[in-house]
Amino acid sequence: MKISVRNLEPTKVKLTITVDPEEFNPFLDEARKEIAKQVTVPGFRKGHVPGKIIDQRIGFAAVAGEAVNNGVPELYSQALEEKGIRPMAQPEIDVQEVPASAKDETKLKFTATVERRPEIELPELEGMTIDVAKPEVTDEDVAARLETLRQRFGTLVGVDRPAAKGDFANIDLTAEIDGETVDSQEGVSYELGSATMLDGMDEALEGLSAGEETSFEGTLEAGDHEGEKALIKVKVNSVKAEELPELDDDFAQDASEFDTLDELKADIRKSLEQDSxxxxxxxxxxxxxTKLAEGLEIPVPKGVKADAAAEHLKGMTPDPETATKEQKDEAEAAAEKELKDQILLDTLAEKMDVKVSQADVFNFLASIAQQYGMDPNAFISAIVRNNQLGSAVAEVGRSKGLLAGMRAVSFTCEGEALDLSAFLGEEESDEDESVAAASAAAAVADEIASADEAVEDAE
Structure with a gap:
């Protein structure tokens, strides 16, 4: 197989791949076998029709088409491996030449244009020292955490006065558009100043007492009329203020397992120190x-960046078509940073010769499933069916590469060595337990497929 590579951009290449007949023939033979399973030819059992008969009855063009469909992806992958190109997107394939008959000496020739991961040179990690600021826990931090705990034990007490910031108002709401009621809610509890409802709600409620009403214009944020302007009518049913307990030993006994407030404060400080x-x-x-990226120019593939920015924009606005320039700029900046981080971490994982084990992949996916309250096996099966396993393996590789890289350098804090082993873990020593990322993906997929088959057989 002859492969020529043309750099179109720093992150985009065009491969021209010419395949010798002896490399393409196995795909032709496999295509003939597959076609033979699907056609009926008098005098032959299905699946046992000779290749020459398939060429005559079905036509060599159909055989070659099937062989190209099956062979090009594999040959493309081989070309990437041989040339050390790491794609970041799906390629644009253009088949240019295909043999017209079994005796035609024309070689299969196709091009593949693909956005690739740029090659960047990371600094040497040996001898690198990085200083990290010392975290401090102040009395103010302890007081703030204590106040949060105190608020959990607060009670609401009705007050006979106008509502103010921090009060809780029980309200009835009605939204009207052109005089027609489009939404209404009764008995809603709302904390003034929380800004958790419609824009303008805080200003409208402040200064109102129980039994009073007001109205204002606002934009609906949900429902069939989301995004539309409406007249919001509000009635205040009651106003309550939060009454907090005294900070004393009695509070400490009610809020914790400690007998005194000093003991509770000491425990809070210890917890904050762990957090710090x-x-x-x-x-x-x-x-x-930041140290790794220092002085590096990391170009980002334009097409991949555009797709990533579009995904970010979907999460920022219900209608990306009406997104503001600020939103578009923010989405683009987030996409660029995300991709630069990926490129940096992928390069680091390669530099550290990271291996991803089958257990690594399972544990990673199971942890995600647990976060979303899903059954791990069902979640992993869905990942496999949606062809997302490769992305999961890549994420595991990045994580392991980052940990390996951090273990290879020294960290200090105010001139003293900083021990991060509790967070970085121990370096893996049993390489036999690891396999290459692609092998890990295949192993996971095979195991899940086998499990699914077993379930089907049992049923």
Whole structure:
């Protein structure tokens, strides 16, 4: 197989692949076998029709078409592997030449244009030292956490005065468009100042007492008339203020297992210190990635970036077609950062010679399923059916590459060595337990497929 590569852009290449007959013939033979299973030829059992007869009865063009459909993806993958090209999108395939008969010496020739991962040179990790700021837990942090706990034990008490920020109003709502009621709700509890309902609600309610009414113009945020302007009529049924318990030993006993407020504060400080250690590990990760990217130009494939920006935009507005320039710019910036991080992490994983095990993939997908309250086996099966297993393997590889990279450098805090082993884990030593990412994906897919077959047989 002859492969020529033409760089169209820093992140886009065009491969021209010419396949020798001895490489293409196995695909032709396989195509003839598949066609033989589907056709009936007098004098031959189905599936046992000789290849020459298939060429004569069905036509070599049909055989070649089937062979091209099945062979080109595999030959394209071989070409990528041989040339060390890492695609970031699906290729545009153009089949240019195909043999017209079994005796035709014309070679299969096709081109593949694809956006690729750019090649970047990461700095050497050996000897690299990264300083991370020391996290501090202040008395103000403890007081803020204590206040949050105190609010959980607060009670609402009716007040005979106008509503103010922080009060809870029980209200009835009616939304009208052109004099017609399009939505209404009764007995809704709303905290003034929370800004959790319609824009303008806080301003409309502040200063109203129980029994009073008002109206304002607002934009509906849900329902059949989402996004439309409406006249919002509000009636206040009652106003309640939050009454908080005193911060004393009695409160500590009610809110925790401790007998005194001082003991509760000490426990809160300990918890905050643990949280701060986790934040420091996150800061160390960010500092490490920043150090890796220092001075690097990381070009991003235009098409991949456009698709990623479109996905971000869908999450920002219900109608991307009406998105503002600010929203589009924000979506584009988020997509670019996301892709640059992926490129950086993929390159790091390759540099660290990361291997992804079958157990790694299962654990990763099972943890996601657990987060969403889904059955892990059903979730993993869905991932396989939707051809998303490769993406999962890539994510696992990035995560393992990041951990391996961070274990290879030194972190300090105020000049002292910083131990992050509790967050980075131990380096894997048993390489026999790991397989290449593609093999891991195949293993997971095969195991799930076998499990599905077993279930079907049992039924």
């Amino acid at each position: 250690a986790a934040r420091q590990a996150t800061e160390a990760r960010d500092a490490f990635l």
